[in-house]
Amino acid sequence: MEAKASQNAGRVMDGPTNPMVTPLLTDLYQFTMAYAYWKAGKHNERAVFDLYFRKNPFGGEFTVFAGLEECIKLIANFKLTEEEVSFIHKSLPGSCEEGFLNYLREIDCSDVEVYAISEGTVVFPKVPLLRLEGPVAVVQLLETPVLNLVNFASLVTTNAARHRLVAGRPKMLFEFGLRRAQGPDGAIGASKYCYIGGFDATSNVAAGRLFGIPLRGTHSHAFVSSFMSPDEILERSLCSSDGSNTCEDFVTLVHSWLSKIQWLKSLGGIFGETNQSELAAFISYALAFPNNFLALVDTYDVIRSGVPNFCAVALALSDLGYRAVGIRLDSGDLAYLSSEARKIFHTIEKELGVPGFGKMIITASNDLNEETLDALRKQGHEVDCFGIGTYLVTCYAQAALGCVFKLVEINNQPRIKLSEDVSKVSIPCKKRCYRLYGKEGYSLVDIMTGENEPCPKVGERILCRHPFSESKRAYVVPKRVEELLKCYWPGKSGKVREELPALQDIRDHCIKQLEQMRPDHIRRLNPTPYKVSVSAKLYDFIHFLWLNEAPVGELQ
Numbered sequence: 086m087e088a089k090a091s092q093n094a095g096r097v098m099d100g101p102t103n104p105m106v107t108p109l110l111t112d113l114y115q116f117t118m119a120y121a122y123w124k125a126g127k128h129n130e131r132a133v134f135d136l137y138f139r140k141n142p143f144g145g146e147f148t149v150f151a152g153l154e155e156c157i158k159l160i161a162n163f164k165l166t167e168e169e170v171s172f173i174h175k176s177l178p179g180s181c182e183e184g185f186l187n188y189l190r191e192i193d194c195s196d197v198e199v200y201a202i203s204e205g206t207v208v209f210p211k212v213p214l215l216r217l218e219g220p221v222a223v224v225q226l227l228e229t230p231v232l233n234l235v236n237f238a239s240l241v242t243t244n245a246a247r248h249r250l251v252a253g254r255p256k257m258l259f260e261f262g263l264r265r266a267q268g269p270d271g272a273i274g275a276s277k278y279c280y281i282g283g284f285d286a287t288s289n290v291a292a293g294r295l296f297g298i299p300l301r302g303t304h305s306h307a308f309v310s311s312f313m314s315p316d317e318i319l320e321r322s323l324c325s326s327d328g329s330n331t332c333e334d335f336v337t338l339v340h341s342w343l344s345k346i347q348w349l350k351s352l353g354g355i356f357g358e359t360n361q362s363e364l365a366a367f368i369s370y371a372l373a374f375p376n377n378f379l380a381l382v383d384t385y386d387v388i389r390s391g392v393p394n395f396c397a398v399a400l401a402l403s404d405l406g407y408r409a410v411g412i413r414l415d416s417g418d419l420a421y422l423s424s425e426a427r428k429i430f431h432t433i434e435k436e437l438g439v440p441g442f443g444k445m446i447i448t449a450s451n452d453l454n455e456e457t458l459d460a461l462r463k464q465g466h467e468v469d470c471f472g473i474g475t476y477l478v479t480c481y482a483q484a485a486l487g488c489v490f491k492l493v494e495i496n497n498q499p500r501i502k503l504s505e506d507v508s509k510v511s512i513p514c515k516k517r518c519y520r521l522y523g524k525e526g527y528s529l530v531d532i533m534t535g536e537n538e539p540c541p542k543v544g545e546r547i548l549c550r551h552p553f554s555e556s557k558r559a560y561v562v563p564k565r566v567e568e569l570l571k572c573y574w575p576g577k578s579g580k581v582r583e584e585l586p587a588l589q590d591i592r593d594h595c596i597k598q599l600e601q602m603r604p605d606h607i608r609r610l611n612p613t614p615y616k617v618s619v620s621a622k623l624y625d626f627i628h629f630l631w632l633n634e635a636p637v638g639e640l641q
């Protein structure tokens with residue numbers, strides 16, 4: 086993909102991954118408002134907006150923030166082309182003055198400041214993930230694309246993290262969703278963000294190239310069913326792994342192993358004739374990839390055909406010094422079939438004296454999701470790797486995260502948005518946000534304060550108040566204080582810009598964050614809500630402003 090590049094502090098920053106992310110990837114009303122701001126002479130008023138969500142997704146009590154790097158790349162490259170300006174001209178009502186077009190030609194984000202929580206951090210409702218400050222018209226143009234870049238990214242990262250938590254750390258998780266994702270951008274985004282959320286690899290080759298995500302894959306049913314019989318295999322020789330000898334007829338060697346295992350007493354005659362077209366497919370695959378032999382064993386019958394055929398080919402490979410990788414199960418009861426397959430592998434290891442045969446990797450796929458992973462774990466299973474597609478990448482369990490972008494200050498005047506629904510009342514002011522940690526090392530509470538309030542200090546008691554509920558408050562003596570919002574785009578302010586970390590570092594950060602969460606916040610069933618609070622001063626100010634802005638009703 087062609088990426089636009091911008092110059093900042095002597096460094097070139099690539100444009101967003103998707104070249105469709107341009108200043109036009111916004112709602113029309115952002116341009117109409119920009120015009121009205123301009124016409125009113127307000128366009129350069131300095132505004133502060135917070136981007137946050139109100140409710141954690143998937144019935145959980147945590148979210149993982151992602152999408153920041155793409156936002157910064159958009160902001161770094163934010164410049165309308167002449168062609169884009171003339172399109173806006175055509176799209177706005179005819180009364181739009183020429184001077185506005187000149188204004189549009191000039192704008193960029195050199196006067197915008199972006200503070201953000203680092204990508205891959207576990208985050209909670211109401212706390213700003215991003216704070217954008219700058220000329221009101223410009224920041225409004227950014228509202229829609231920035232929301233677009235954060236909403237799905239954070240949702241799918243959270244989904245991946247939830248799959249990771251339920252699968253357990255030692256399991257390998259592969260993202261197999263490309264064919265089912267919401268178009269190309271949904272797919273590329275899902276591959277990137279599932280990796281951040283703790284997946285180990287993707288099947289998506291383009292994502293592998295773009296982001297360096299490890300690529301993994303097995304083979305398909307079509308490959309297995311495309312073979313009719315072992316007679317189709319013309320080139321039957323296979324050189325041993327050390328090159329010292331060549332087996333001239335690998336097919337016959339496989340057959341001899343198949344007869345041996347067929348009569349193994351300890352397998353109790355669990356299979357008779359296996360499917361020979363399936364065997365032909367496995368042999369061909371082994372001849373193509375003797376070092377990476379992995380077989381999809383459920384095309385005909387897992388226990389009566391697929392697994393024995395796999396074992397025969399794996400044993401023949403072992404004769405020649407190769408070690409087979411394992412099997413993939415793509416249907417049926419994955420707990421039962423994986424356990425049965427494991428028993429067969431152990432039996433072969435023991436009876437035929439093939440070291441390591443019992444440890445063949447069992448991969449499972451087929452409409453997996455959090456629930457099925459949870460059910461499998463409770464039942465007990467022998468799966469080592471899960472390949473997950475549709476439910477993961479489409480975020481089947483929840484369609485959107487619902488991040489919003491709200492004005493909190495203009496020209497140094499705090500602003501509030503009221504609502505009948507208290508959870509929708511915005512928290513005014515340009516704020517600082519901290520995470521306070523307790524003596525056990527877990528984070529206890531997030532607290533928002535006004536910009537100029539003193540920062541909470543280790544060992545000093547601070548009152549943390551629920552932003553809207555008067556009775557909910559707690560004193561906290563933090564053992565550690567972490568400031569959450571850091572400067573990722575300093576504009577003209579001259580502040581130091583946080584570097585954008587490498588994808589791998591974002592992923593490591595995310596995994597570490599989840600490991601450090603108190604278990605009751607991240608459990609699947611009835612998780613405990615994490616506390617998000619404001620300082621006493623901010624609490625008083627919110628309620629002062631609230632009373633100030635809310636008209637007093639009159640009862641007739």
Ligand SMILES: Nc1ncnc2c1ncn2[C@@H]1O[C@H](COP(=O)(O)OP(=O)(O)OP(=O)(O)O)[C@@H](O)[C@H]1O
Pocket residue numbers: 415416417418419420421450451452453454457460461464
């Ligand atoms: N032990 C298990 N416990 C709970 N759910 C399971 C278990 N094993 C498999 N599943 C899930 O049950 C569902 C099985 O789906 P379905 O019955 O449509 O497929 P199948 O008949 O196994 O395979 P296919 O139709 O693809 O040949 C899948 O979502 C799968 O992930």
Ligand SMILES: O=P(O)(O)OC[C@H]1O[C@H](OP(=O)(O)OP(=O)(O)O)[C@H](O)[C@@H]1O
Pocket residue numbers: 261262264265306415450451452453472473474475476
């Ligand atoms: O099941 P998902 O989580 O979406 O994961 C990926 C699936 O995609 C492939 O088959 P596909 O679904 O194309 O065909 P099939 O299931 O009908 O065999 C693969 O065999 C998996 O089953």
Ligand SMILES: O=C(O)c1cccnc1
Pocket residue numbers: 261262288301302303304305413450472474
């Ligand atoms: O490699 C696989 O096994 C795979 C890849 C994508 C979708 N289903 C399976």
Ligand SMILES: [Mg+2]
Pocket residue numbers: 451452
């Ligand atoms: Mg399927």
